[in-house]
Amino acid sequence: MMQEHEDPKFDQWLKDRAQSYHSPLPTPREEMWKRIEEARRTKHVIELRPWMRWAVAAAAVLALGIGIGRWTAGPVGPSPDSGGTRVAIEIDSLADQAYEVAATQYLSRTETFLTAFRADANRSANTGRLARQARDLLTTTQLMLDSPAANDPRLRSLLGDLELVLTQISLLNPLENGRDRDLITDGMNQSNVLPKLRSAIPAGPVPARTQGAL
Amino acid sequence: MDESTLIARVRAGDSAAERALYDAHVDRVYRLAFRLAGDDALAQDFTQETFIRAFDRLGSFRGDAAFSTWLHTITTTVVLNGLRKVKRFRQREADIDDAHEIGTMQRHAEPDLKARLKKAIDELPEGYRTVFVMHDVEGYTHEEIGAALGVETGTSKAQLSRARAKLRVALADFAGEWTT
Numbered sequence: 407m408m409q410e411h412e413d414p415k416f417d418q419w420l421k422d423r424a425q426s427y428h429s430p431l432p433t434p435r436e437e438m439w440k441r442i443e444e445a446r447r448t449k450h451v452i453e454l455r456p457w458m459r460w461a462v463a464a465a466a467v468l469a470l471g472i473g474i475g476r477w478t479a480g481p482v483g484p485s486p487d488s489g490g491t492r493v494a495i496e497i498d499s500l501a502d503q504a505y506e507v508a509a510t511q512y513l514s515r516t517e518t519f520l521t522a523f524r525a526d527a528n529r530s531a532n533t534g535r536l537a538r539q540a541r542d543l544l545t546t547t548q549l550m551l552d553s554p555a556a557n558d559p560r561l562r563s564l565l566g567d568l569e570l571v572l573t574q575i576s577l578l579n580p581l582e583n584g585r586d587r588d589l590i591t592d593g594m595n596q597s598n599v600l601p602k603l604r605s606a607i608p609a610g611p612v613p614a615r616t617q618g619a620l
Numbered sequence: 621m622d623e624s625t626l627i628a629r630v631r632a633g634d635s636a637a638e639r640a641l642y643d644a645h646v647d648r649v650y651r652l653a654f655r656l657a658g659d660d661a662l663a664q665d666f667t668q669e670t671f672i673r674a675f676d677r678l679g680s681f682r683g684d685a686a687f688s689t690w691l692h693t694i695t696t697t698v699v700l701n702g703l704r705k706v707k708r709f710r711q712r713e714a715d716i717d718d719a720h721e722i723g724t725m726q727r728h729a730e731p732d733l734k735a736r737l738k739k740a741i742d743e744l745p746e747g748y749r750t751v752f753v754m755h756d757v758e759g760y761t762h763e764e765i766g767a768a769l770g771v772e773t774g775t776s777k778a779q780l781s782r783a784r785a786k787l788r789v790a791l792a793d794f795a796g797e798w799t800t
Binding site for chain 2: 412413415417418419420421423424425426427428430431433434435437438439441442445446485519521522525526572590600601604605618
């Protein structure tokens with residue numbers, strides 16, 4: 407039985423017209439296959455081992471500690487001693503949770519940021535804000551590069567690539583950035599940084615606070 | 621070579637079989653990703669991620685359904701999750717931009733049919749849009765859509781019907797085109 411709003415003429419017209427919706431380009435088979443192969447090659451190598459997770463957690467906790475320190479510091483705050491104790495307790499209690507999510511969270515945030523940056527490369531997104539976000543991520547990247555986690559050559563290479571891309575984005579000039587953005591995007595594509603990054607994100611469901619991984 | 625043999629060879633670590641399986645399915649995966657994302661870079665990202673996941677998890681493919689059905693379940697999961705992340709990111713950007721742009725809104729000229737249709741499809745709820753694009757644009761059956769999205773066939777049909785009804789309202793200005 408035909409539903410109330412069904413109209414075969416409209417349905418056919420709509421179907422015909424809708425073929426223009428997001429009309430696909432020819433499939434870039436070879437480019438994608440190369441990136442899939444490379445990502446699969448590195449996937450089994452960039453596994454965050456337990457000691458690496460602690461190192462990453464240490465970097466995250468350091469950043470967290472700086473944040474808590476800033477938060478607890480203030481003109482009418484507690485004495486330095488009691489404040490320091492409170493911060494230490496906070497960090498101790500958070501460290502166990504932090505190491506579980508720190509690596510995934512950092513990698514997921516960076517992956518989301520770079521995916522959106524690349525997708526928005528030709529749009530008029532706020533360059534100043536992107537630069538600030540890149541600087542935030544760059545701080546964590548550099549903490550990780552200085553940690554034992556970077557002793558793994560593959561992870562160090564990935565962190566090095568991320569440091570370069572994030573530095574470039576953080577230095578974008580809001581007044582003249584079209585060409586710079588294109589160059590950054592080209593560089594990301596050539597270094598295959600996004601597939602490598604995704605390979606380093608642990609598979610399977612991740613905690614909600616990490617906003618999920620692709 | 622039939623597909624089950626190809627899959628068995630991929631499981632055994634045959635890289636040529638991996639490539640053959642990729643070649644057999646990549647067009648449809650990329651097309652769907654592009655139709656849903658509307659962006660080449662995102663579509664490529666989603667396609668790559670789909671195949672990386674598929675190869676990694678091929679051991680869990682039991683063959684109860686067609687391989688293409690299983691693959692499109694991964695595709696829709698990857699694409700929809702990825703688009704949600706990009707949307708959240710863009711929304712945060714837009715929220716902040718909006719705060720600075722109150723009072724500067726401009727009235728745009730009436731767009732043409734193509735632009736109006738695109739806007740109307742973009743504005744459909746996610747579930748309606750996904751079913752509409754898969755069925756009316758890419759030609760998937762309701763059975764394939766139901767399997768890929770993990771919903772009943774009837775739900776897919778109902779969502780398509782509601783999507784069309786919403787589009788009919790949104791495009792009412794062009795009614796003359798389909799009534800003549």
